[in-house]
Amino acid sequence: MPLLAAAHGLARRAGAWLGALPSTCAVCHAWPARVLCDACVARFAQPVPRCRSCALRVPAGVARCGECLRHPLPLDLCLAACDYDWPWTDCIGRFKFEGQAGWAAPLALLMHSMPWAEQALEGADRVLPMPLHARRLRERGFNQSLELARRLAPDRVDARLLLRLRDTPAQSGLNRAQRLRNLRGAFAVDPLRAAEVRGARLLLVDDVMTTGASLSSAAQALRDAGAARVSALVLARTA
Numbered sequence: 001m002p003l004l005a006a007a008h009g010l011a012r013r014a015g016a017w018l019g020a021l022p023s024t025c026a027v028c029h030a031w032p033a034r035v036l037c038d039a040c041v042a043r044f045a046q047p048v049p050r051c052r053s054c055a056l057r058v059p060a061g062v063a064r065c066g067e068c069l070r071h072p073l074p075l076d077l078c079l080a081a082c083d084y085d086w087p088w089t090d091c092i093g094r095f096k097f098e099g100q101a102g103w104a105a106p107l108a109l110l111m112h113s114m115p116w117a118e119q120a121l122e123g124a125d126r127v128l129p130m131p132l133h134a135r136r137l138r139e140r141g142f143n144q145s146l147e148l149a150r151r152l153a154p155d156r157v158d159a160r161l162l163l164r165l166r167d168t169p170a171q172s173g174l175n176r177a178q179r180l181r182n183l184r185g186a187f188a189v190d191p192l193r194a195a196e197v198r199g200a201r202l203l204l205v206d207d208v209m210t211t212g213a214s215l216s217s218a219a220q221a222l223r224d225a226g227a228a229r230v231s232a233l234v235l236a237r238t239a
């Protein structure tokens with residue numbers, strides 16, 4: 001049994017290596033290329049006007065979407081690198097559900113290259129990955145948001161300040177208000193570290209943003225603890 005487990009571990013590590021050292025672009029299969037070739041990034045991750053509060057696409061010249069004007073999210077700024085659409089759904093799926101860790105670096109680079117990301121990272125005292133509930137973490141083996149955050153801000157990433165207290169039932173099919181109700185009390189600041197949040201400028205990192213209910217609930221917990229500023233950097237935003 002230990003032999004089998006060792007072989008399994010080795011195969012998994014080899015898989016991670018293969019994921020980290022691709023020879024063709026995963027999207028267009030151009031060869032030789034990095035995991036994402038420049039042409040595909042330029043074609044599928046073109047910066048577009050987005051709502052400043054929830055990163056939803058908006059017409060040029062519009063700062064906030066209608067939903068955020070009526071029910072503002074507790075985020076000072078929210079940036080998304082791309083839409084949660086092909087080919088990013090495939091790439092994120094491989095990263096998140098197939099555990100291909102080699103995707104963390106190219107996807108973090110995609111986030112880092114979007115307009116204003118550099119400023120948002122530089123302006124943050126701490127960069128907080130969205131925490132996974134312990135059960136979810138055991139199932140998946142890693143927190144995809146932490147892997148991204150580690151590459152975005154290795155010197156300021158902090159995965160222990162914000163806690164996930166409750167797992168939540170599947171959120172699909174619910175609107176923003178219902179999701180927010182579902183998530184009440186799902187996040188909290190580590191009570192032993194509350195003083196570090198007071199007056200701090202914090203940046204949340206997440207892989208996929210759907211309605212923004214999770215980010216919003218996390219941001220509210222940080223605000224309630226006295227954070228001066230809470231923004232979010234996400235990889236992909238659903239339309």
Ligand SMILES: [Zn+2]
Pocket residue numbers: 025026027028029030033036037038039040041
């Ligand atoms: Zn390509």
Ligand SMILES: [Zn+2]
Pocket residue numbers: 051052053054055056064065066067068069
């Ligand atoms: Zn909005």
